[in-house]
Amino acid sequence: MNNAFTTISGAKRHNRVTISDMAAALGLTKSTVSRAMNGYPDISETTQLRVKRMAEKLSYQPLSHAQAIKTGRTRSLGLILQLSDHDAQRPFLAEFLAGVSAGAHNEGWTLTIAASENHEDMIETFRVLLRDGKADGFILPRAMRDDPRVRLLREAEVPFVLFGRQDDDTDCAWFDILGEDAMRNAVMHLVALGHTRIGYINGGTQYAYAGLRKQGFLQGMADAGLPIDPDLIAEDAVTIKDGAEAASGLLDSMHPPTAIVCAVDFAALGVYRAAAERGLTIGRDLSVVGYDGIPEGAHTQPPLTTFSVDNKSAGERLSNILIRRIRGEDLTNLRETDMATFLDRGSTGPAPSSKN
Amino acid sequence: MNNAFTTISGAKRHNRVTISDMAAALGLTKSTVSRAMNGYPDISETTQLRVKRMAEKLSYQPLSHAQAIKTGRTRSLGLILQLSDHDAQRPFLAEFLAGVSAGAHNEGWTLTIAASENHEDMIETFRVLLRDGKADGFILPRAMRDDPRVRLLREAEVPFVLFGRQDDDTDCAWFDILGEDAMRNAVMHLVALGHTRIGYINGGTQYAYAGLRKQGFLQGMADAGLPIDPDLIAEDAVTIKDGAEAASGLLDSMHPPTAIVCAVDFAALGVYRAAAERGLTIGRDLSVVGYDGIPEGAHTQPPLTTFSVDNKSAGERLSNILIRRIRGEDLTNLRETDMATFLDRGSTGPAPSSKN
DNA sequence: GGCCTTGCCGAAACCGGTTTCGGTGATCAA
DNA sequence: TTGATCACCGAAACCGGTTTCGGCAAGGCC
Numbered sequence: 001m002n003n004a005f006t007t008i009s010g011a012k013r014h015n016r017v018t019i020s021d022m023a024a025a026l027g028l029t030k031s032t033v034s035r036a037m038n039g040y041p042d043i044s045e046t047t048q049l050r051v052k053r054m055a056e057k058l059s060y061q062p063l064s065h066a067q068a069i070k071t072g073r074t075r076s077l078g079l080i081l082q083l084s085d086h087d088a089q090r091p092f093l094a095e096f097l098a099g100v101s102a103g104a105h106n107e108g109w110t111l112t113i114a115a116s117e118n119h120e121d122m123i124e125t126f127r128v129l130l131r132d133g134k135a136d137g138f139i140l141p142r143a144m145r146d147d148p149r150v151r152l153l154r155e156a157e158v159p160f161v162l163f164g165r166q167d168d169d170t171d172c173a174w175f176d177i178l179g180e181d182a183m184r185n186a187v188m189h190l191v192a193l194g195h196t197r198i199g200y201i202n203g204g205t206q207y208a209y210a211g212l213r214k215q216g217f218l219q220g221m222a223d224a225g226l227p228i229d230p231d232l233i234a235e236d237a238v239t240i241k242d243g244a245e246a247a248s249g250l251l252d253s254m255h256p257p258t259a260i261v262c263a264v265d266f267a268a269l270g271v272y273r274a275a276a277e278r279g280l281t282i283g284r285d286l287s288v289v290g291y292d293g294i295p296e297g298a299h300t301q302p303p304l305t306t307f308s309v310d311n312k313s314a315g316e317r318l319s320n321i322l323i324r325r326i327r328g329e330d331l332t333n334l335r336e337t338d339m340a341t342f343l344d345r346g347s348t349g350p351a352p353s354s355k356n
Numbered sequence: 357m358n359n360a361f362t363t364i365s366g367a368k369r370h371n372r373v374t375i376s377d378m379a380a381a382l383g384l385t386k387s388t389v390s391r392a393m394n395g396y397p398d399i400s401e402t403t404q405l406r407v408k409r410m411a412e413k414l415s416y417q418p419l420s421h422a423q424a425i426k427t428g429r430t431r432s433l434g435l436i437l438q439l440s441d442h443d444a445q446r447p448f449l450a451e452f453l454a455g456v457s458a459g460a461h462n463e464g465w466t467l468t469i470a471a472s473e474n475h476e477d478m479i480e481t482f483r484v485l486l487r488d489g490k491a492d493g494f495i496l497p498r499a500m501r502d503d504p505r506v507r508l509l510r511e512a513e514v515p516f517v518l519f520g521r522q523d524d525d526t527d528c529a530w531f532d533i534l535g536e537d538a539m540r541n542a543v544m545h546l547v548a549l550g551h552t553r554i555g556y557i558n559g560g561t562q563y564a565y566a567g568l569r570k571q572g573f574l575q576g577m578a579d580a581g582l583p584i585d586p587d588l589i590a591e592d593a594v595t596i597k598d599g600a601e602a603a604s605g606l607l608d609s610m611h612p613p614t615a616i617v618c619a620v621d622f623a624a625l626g627v628y629r630a631a632a633e634r635g636l637t638i639g640r641d642l643s644v645v646g647y648d649g650i651p652e653g654a655h656t657q658p659p660l661t662t663f664s665v666d667n668k669s670a671g672e673r674l675s676n677i678l679i680r681r682i683r684g685e686d687l688t689n690l691r692e693t694d695m696a697t698f699l700d701r702g703s704t705g706p707a708p709s710s711k712n
Numbered sequence: 713g714g715c716c717t718t719g720c721c722g723a724a725a726c727c728g729g730t731t732t733c734g735g736t737g738a739t740c741a742a
Numbered sequence: 743t744t745g746a747t748c749a750c751c752g753a754a755a756c757c758g759g760t761t762t763c764g765g766c767a768a769g770g771c772c
Contacts, residue, residue, distance in 0.1 A: 016487065018758060029722050034760055044720060064488060065421030065430060066758040070727050074421060076468070076490075083454045093453075094446045094471075098439045101471035105481070110490050112432070112468045115450075115457040125461065131372065132420060134432075134466050240655070269655075296652060299596070299625075374728060385752050390730055400750060422728040426757050 017060040026054055037062065061108075068133060076110040077322055078135025080149075082122050082142075083115050091294040092311040099315025100139060106316075107323050123152065130156055137326045139163065139318050143174070143208040161322040161334070163314065164208045173325045173334035175318050179209050179291060180216030182307040182340045183261060186289040187220025189305075189342075190259045194351035195287060199232035199250040199257035201243060201271070203264040210235075213263040213291070232257050243270020244277075251278060251286075258351045259287035265294040268304055268347075287348040291340065302346025309340050373416040382410055393418065417464075424489060433460050433678055434491025436505075437471040438478050438498075447650040448667040455671025456495060462672075463679050479508065486512055493682045495519065495674050499530070499564040517678040517690070519670065520564045529681045529690035531673050535565050535647060536572030538663040538696045539617060542645040543576025545661075545698075546615045550707035551643060555588035555606040555613035557599060557627070559620040566591075569619045569647070588613050599626020600633075607634060607642075614707045615643035621650040624660055624703075643704040647696065658702025665696050 022033045028051070036043045036051035043051075054060070068074040079100060081093075097113075104111045112134050116122040126149065129135050136159065140149050143164030153160045154171065162174035183200075190198055200217045203210045214233075221228055231253045234246035243262065247270055250257055262268040268290030272282055280286045283302045290297060293308025321334050378389045384407070392399045392407035399407075410416070424430040435456060437449075453469075460467045468490050472478040482505065485491050492515065496505050499520030509516045510527065518530035539556075546554055556573045559566045570589075577584055587609045590602035599618065603626055606613055618624040624646030628638055636642045639658045646653060649664025677690050 016758095019760095020758075030759075031723080031761075032721055035721090038760085040761095042720060047720080061488065063425070063758060064490075065424045067760075068421045068727095069419070069425060069729080069758085070760045072727095081450075081453065083450055090450045091446070093449050094437075094439055097437065097449075097469070098471040098473070101469065102473075105470065110468050110485070110488075111470065112466050113453070113457065114461065114467065115454040117454065117458075129466070132417065132466075134420075296655075299652075372728095375730095376728075386729075387731075387753080388751055390728095391751090394730085396731095398750060403750080419728060423730075424757095425728085425759080426730045428757095 016063075017058045019060075019062065022051070022054060022058065022060050025058065026051060034062075064110075072133055073136045073326070074133055075108065076112050076135050077104050077319060078129050078138040079111060079113045079141075080122055080125055080129075080138065081113065081115045082119070083117060091296070092292075092309070095310075095312040096141070096315040099312035099317075100319050101315075102312075103316035103319025104323070107320075109319070109323060111319075119148075123148065126152055130158060137161070137322050139322055143176075144206050145208050145211065147208075159322065159325045161318055161325060163318055165212070166208055169335075171331065173321050173331060175314060175321055175336045175338070176209075177309050177314065177338050177340050179263070179307075179340065180212045180219070182291055182342070183213045183216030183263070184220035184223065185342060186261045186291075186307070187217060187224060187226075189344075190261070190287060190289065190348065190351075191220075191224040191226070193259075193287065193348060195257075195259040196226055196351070197229070197232065197255060197257045197259070198226065199247075199260040200234070201237045201246045201250070201260060201262045201264075201267045202233070202235045203267070204238045205235050210263060217261055229255070231255075237262070237267040237270065238264055240266050240270040240273065243267030244273040245270070247271040247274035248277075251275070251280070257286075259289070259348070262288065262290045265290040265292040265297050265304065265306055268306065269296065269300065272300060272304075272347075283346050283349045285352055287351075289348060293340075293343065297343075298345075300347075304343075305345045305347040306343050307340035308343050310338070314338065372419075373414045375416075375418065378407070378410060378414065378416050381414065382407060390418075420466075428489055429492045429682075430489055431464065432466045432468050432491050433675060434485050434494040435467060435469045435497075436478055436481055436485075436494065437469065438475070439471050439473060447652070448648075448665070451667040452497070452671045455668035455673075456675050457671075458668075459672035459675025460679070463676075465675070465679060467675075475504075479504070482508055486514060493517070493678045495678055499532075500562055501564050501567065503564075515678065515681045517674055517681060519674055521568070522564055525691075527687065529677050529687060531670060531677055531692045531694070532565075533665050533670065533694050533696050535619070535663075535696065536568045536575070538647055538698070539569045539572030539619070540576035540579070541698060542617045542647075542663070543573060543580060543582075545700075546617070546643060546645065546704065546707075547576075547580040547582070549615075549643065549704060551613075551615040552582055552707070553585070553588065553611060553613045553615070554582065555603075555616040556590070557593045557602045557606070557616060557618045557620075557623045558589070558591045559623070560594045561591050566619060573617055585611070587611075593618070593623040593626065594620055596622050596626045596629065599623030600629040601626070603627040603630035604633075607631070607636070613642075615645070615704070618644065618646045621646040621648035621653050621660065621662055624662065625652065625656065628656060628660075628703075639702050639705045641708055643707075645704060649696075649699065653699075654701075656703075660699075661701045661703040662699050663696035664699050666694070670694065 019030050019033050023030045036048045064075045101111050114125040116125050138160040141163045143162040143166050165176045202214050237243045237246040260271050268288050271288045275282050275286050290304050290306035297304035375386050375389050379386045392404045420431045457467050470481045472481050494516040497519045499518040499522050521532045558570050593599045593602040624644050627644045631638050631642050646660050646662035653660035653662050
C-alpha cells in the first residue's frame with residue numbers, strides 16, 4: 001500500500017484546452033468565459049457569442065469534475081440495477097442500457113452504474129454514489145409500489161426518474177409503457193377469437209406494473225361483458241417455474257380456461273410447460289398471450305403471441321427526462337408514456353369448441 | 357438510518373467531511389492530512405495512524421473529483437459495450453455487469469459505462485471518456501484479434517484489461533477462460549461415447565477466442581487419433597441462424613458427423629433446429645456440445661450439454677486486475693485464467709451404430 | 713449637470729483536494 | 743561545541759473551474 005501512488009502514467013496529458021486558454025485567446029478573464037459559457041445574464045450577447053464560437057473552434061469543454069468541485073454536479077446519470085431477482089429485466093438489459101447510454105451521450109452526459117445483489121447493497125450503493133457526488137440524478141428501473149428508493153431520494157432531494165408509474169406521483173418524473181392497454185387488447189384479441197373463459201397470470205405484485213396490468217385485464221373482461229372467475233386469476237409469477245405452477249393451478253381447476261393472458265413473458269413460457277405436461281397444444285387447445293417481447297418467445301413452438309416493449313427507446317427517453325429534470329424543468333412535462341407493440345404470432349387461436 | 361439521511365443528501369453537501377475538517381480535528385494542516393492519507397514516506401508512522409484513525413472516525417473519504425482535478429485520476433473504471441454484434445454477449449451481460457460492478461465497488465471505485473451501436477461510435481466514445489478523464493482505465497470485453505481498441509489505448513497510454521487473450525500480448529493485462537481446454541474436453545467426452553466423426557462449428561473468427569477454441573478442438577481430435585475432415589468444420593457461427601446453416605452444411609455432407617462441437621451455445625441451438633428439420637433426435641441420432649452456458653440451453657429438449665462460464669466472477673476479476681494495473685502493479689501478475697464448468701446434460705449420447 | 717441606475721466585465725476568493733518548497737528541532741559525527 | 747544531516751511537518755502555490763464583489767462607463771431621470 002505504501003507505493004500505491006506510483007501509478008502507470010495516466011492519460012497522456014494532452015494539452016487539454018482549459019478555461020485559461022480560452023481567456024487568453026479571447027483577451028478576457030476566466031470569470032467572464034465561465035459566465036458566458038453558462039449563459040449568465042450579465043454577459044453581453046455579443047461577448048457570449050464570441051466565447052461560444054471560440055469554444056467551438058478550440059473544442060473547449062469544461063472538465064466536468066473541475067466544475068463539480070464547486071457546483072456539486074458532474075453531468076452524469078446514475079443507474080442502479082438490482083440483479084437478485086431473476087426477473088424479466090435481464091433479456092432487455094442490453095437494449096435498455098444502450099438506450100440510456102445513448103440518451104445520456106446525446107447531451108454530453110455520462111452514465112455511472114452500479115449493480116447490486118440485494119436490496120441492502122442497493123441502498124448502500126445509493127448512499128455512496130450520492131455522498132461522493134458520482135451522479136446528479138438517478139434512473140430507477142422497475143418502479144415498485146411504495147418504493148424505498150423513492151423515499152430515499154426524495155429525502156435527499158436528489159432528482160430521479162422512474163421507469164414505471166407509482167401510486168404516489170407527487171414530485172415524481174416518470175416514463176412508462178401502457179401495459180394496461182396491452183392487457184386489455186389481449187383480452188379483446190382473445191374474445192374476437194371466441195374465447196370466453198380467459199385466465200390471467202399476474203407478475204410480481206410488489207411492482208407497480210402488476211396492479212396496472214391486472215386492471216387492464218379486468219377492464220378488458222368487463223368491456224367484453226365477461227365475468228371474472230377468481231379461480232382463473234393468479235399472482236406473482238415472474239419466472240418460467242412460477243408461470244408453470246400458476247398455469248397448473250388454472251388448468252386443473254373445475255372449469256379450466258381456454259386462454260391465458262400473462263403479465264410477463266416468462267410466465268407465458270411457464271404456461272407452455274404446464275400445457276405440454278397435460279398434452280395440450282398451445283395455439284389450438286390453449287391460447288396464450290404474453291407481455292414483454294423477450295427473444296426466447298420467438299423461438300418457442302409455436303412462437304409466443306405477445307406485446308413487445310421497445311426498451312432501447314425507453315432507456316433513451318428516461319435519460320432525456322432525467323436530464324431535463326436535473327436542469328429544473330417543470331414536472332408536468334416530465335411524464336411520458338409509450339405503447340407496447342402487439343406481436344400476433346402463433347400462440348393464440350380460435351377457442352376450441354367446448355366438448356367438455 | 358434516520359440521521360444518515362441528513363449526512364448523505366447530495367443537496368446538503370455542506371455536511372460532507374472535508375480535508376479541512378480533518379485538519380482542524382487533528383491540529384494538522386491539509387497538506388499533512390493529504391500526504392498521510394496517501395501514504396507519503398515523509399509522514400511519521402504515528403501521524404499517519406492518527407490521521408487514518410480519524411478518517412475512519414469521521415468517515416472521511418476524499419472527494420474523487422476533487423482529487424481528479426490535480427491528479428487526473430477519478431477512481432472509476434470504464435466499460436464500453438458494443439451492442440451491434442448479435443446476441444452473443446447479451447445473456448451474460450447482467451452477470452458480467454454485476455461482477456464488474458462488485459469488483460469496482462469492493463475497492464471503492466465506480467463504473468462508468470457507455471454502450472455504442474457501432475464501431476465508430478465506440479471509438480468516439482473512448483475518445484470522449486479519455487479526454488474528459490471519466491475513466492482511469494478500461495475493461496475490454498470480447499478481445500478481438502488485432503483489436504483496434506487496444507491500439508487506441510496503447511497509443512494513449514491508458515491502462516486497460518482484456519477479457520480474452522490477444523496474439524500480441526505485450527503490455528496487455530488480461531483475464532480469460534480456457535475455452536480451448538473445454539473444446540478438447542468436449543471431444544474427449546464424445547470420443548468416450550464412441551463418436552469418431554465429430555464436426556466443429558466455430559464462433560466469430562474476428563474474435564480471439566475462435567482461434568483458441570478451434571485449436572482446442574483440433575488438439576482433442578489429434579489426441580484421440582482421429583482424422584480431421586475439412587467438410588466437418590465450419591466457421592463464424594454466432595447466432596442460432598448461423599448455427600443452423602452451418603449444421604445443415606455438415607449434416608448434408610457426404611459423411612455426416614454423429615456429433616458436433618460448437619464454440620458458442622447459440623450455434624448449438626442452431627444445430628438443434630437443423631437436426632429437427634432432418635428428423636434427427638438430439639442426444640440419440642446426433643450429439644451436440646456447446647459452450648457458454650446460456651440460460652436457454654437449460655430449457656431446450658433435451659437440455660444442452662455445454663460448458664458454462666462464470667461471467668460474474670470473470671467481471672469481478674477483470675475489475676480487480678484493472679485496478680491493480682492502474683495502481684502500477686507488474687504486468688506478469690495481471691494475467692489470469694479460469695476454467696469453464698462442464699454441464700453434462702442431455703444433448704450427448706452414445707454414437708449411433710453405423711447403419712449407413 | 714449631478715446623481716443614480718444599469719450593463720458589463722475584471723479581480724480575487726473559493727471549492728477540496730495535491731504537491732512543491734522550505735523551515736524547524738533533533739540527531740550525529742567531528 | 744559546532745555544523746551537517748535527517749525526519750517531519752507547515753506555508754503556500756496550484757489544479758480548472760465557479761461565484762462574489764466591486765469598479766467603471768454609459769445612460770436615464772429630475
